Amino acid sequence: MKKYLFPFLLAAIGVCLLLAAFLAPFASSSPDGLERVAEDQGFLGRAEGRQVWKSAPVPDYEMPGVGGSGIATALAGVAGTLIVFGLALGLGRLLVRGRSRPGRPAAEDAGESIPR
Amino acid sequence: MHIPDGLISAPINIATAVVSAGVGAAAVARARRTLGEKNVPILGVSAAFVFAAQMLNFPVAAGTSGHFLGALLVALLLGPLNGFLVMAVVLVIQSLLFADGGLTALGTNIFNMGIVGGLGGYGLFRLLTLVLPRRRGVFVASAAVSAWFSVVLAASVCAVELALSGTSPLKLALPAMAGVHVLIGIGEGIISAVVVSLMLGVRPDLVLAWKPQQVRA
Numbered sequence: 001m002k003k004y005l006f007p008f009l010l011a012a013i014g015v016c017l018l019l020a021a022f023l024a025p026f027a028s029s030s031p032d033g034l035e036r037v038a039e040d041q042g043f044l045g046r047a048e049g050r051q052v053w054k055s056a057p058v059p060d061y062e063m064p065g066v067g068g069s070g071i072a073t074a075l076a077g078v079a080g081t082l083i084v085f086g087l088a089l090g091l092g093r094l095l096v097r098g099r100s101r102p103g104r105p106a107a108e109d110a111g112e113s114i115p116r
Numbered sequence: 117m118h119i120p121d122g123l124i125s126a127p128i129n130i131a132t133a134v135v136s137a138g139v140g141a142a143a144v145a146r147a148r149r150t151l152g153e154k155n156v157p158i159l160g161v162s163a164a165f166v167f168a169a170q171m172l173n174f175p176v177a178a179g180t181s182g183h184f185l186g187a188l189l190v191a192l193l194l195g196p197l198n199g200f201l202v203m204a205v206v207l208v209i210q211s212l213l214f215a216d217g218g219l220t221a222l223g224t225n226i227f228n229m230g231i232v233g234g235l236g237g238y239g240l241f242r243l244l245t246l247v248l249p250r251r252r253g254v255f256v257a258s259a260a261v262s263a264w265f266s267v268v269l270a271a272s273v274c275a276v277e278l279a280l281s282g283t284s285p286l287k288l289a290l291p292a293m294a295g296v297h298v299l300i301g302i303g304e305g306i307i308s309a310v311v312v313s314l315m316l317g318v319r320p321d322l323v324l325a326w327k328p329q330q331v332r333a
Contacts, residue, residue, distance in 0.1 A: 050122025
């Protein structure tokens with residue numbers, strides 16, 4: 001039973017992009033668990049104005065300069081999804097390439113390699 | 117559960133950053149030895165899925181939402197240390213590009229979600245697989261329970277850090293954080309079970325933790 005990896009990967013990344021583009025804009029905007037607790041127990045204010053890194057280009061998952069907030073969220077989601085995909089892929093490539101011998105001992109590889 | 121700047125004290129942020137860096141170094145070292153060429157794209161897709169799915173906040177109670185974490189799921193797909201790398205990549209990008217999670221709390225967030233959630237949840241999963249039969253349904257159910265547990269555990273540790281930082285007393289923070297994440301964890305369990313189930317149906321060879329009773333010829 002031969003199965004190819006590429007079509008699966010294409011489908012999987014497609015699903016991720018669809019989630020980011022079409023579901024993320026409809027996500028609940030209520031505070032999450034930690035924010036809720038911080039609000040209820042009155043320590044949310046401690047974080048106010050304490051932000052250290054102020055140059056995040058896409059704060060709060062809304063692409064700046066785009067009118068409708070739904071579209072801004074979708075664009076932020078798609079951009080972020082592609083960026084982390086590329087970074088994790090790049091990191092993986094780097095780690096694999098750093099290895100000296102392409103032919104590793106089978107025992108070391110057991111259970112780790114994913115057959116194509 | 118992404119902690120912003122200002123809630124966690126410097127000593128705790130530093131300690132968790134050191135531990136996170138240590139686990140990161142171990143993960144990198146192990147990946148250099150054992151990461152297969154074909155795991156690389158899965159690493160990328162897993163990160164993409166975790167990022168996208170984390171944006172999908174679902175309502176859990178009046179005026180409160182939760183979102184998928186994914187640490188246990190990626191640990192099942194790629195192994196705990198590779199899974200940690202995926203979570204670390206996502207958390208770094210969320211903090212730097214999307215202002216989600218403070219930069220000073222980055223070590224704490226990676227510690228909570230990547231190590232406590234990911235490795236803790238995976239630990240429970242391994243315990244379950246030791247005592248339960250190796251069947252597909254059992255595997256999916258174990259994934260769901262471990263995913264739920266990973267979220268509750270990470271939230272509880274977060275509460276301890278808030279208490280140690282003098283932000284909120286433990287007797288208030290712990291029940292509140294654990295309580296709301298008991299609910300959020302149900303979503304985590306469902307999403308993890310659905311994804312694992314789909315993966316076992318389509319590409320069981322891409323679920324590293326899946327070791328069926330009989331080896332396929």
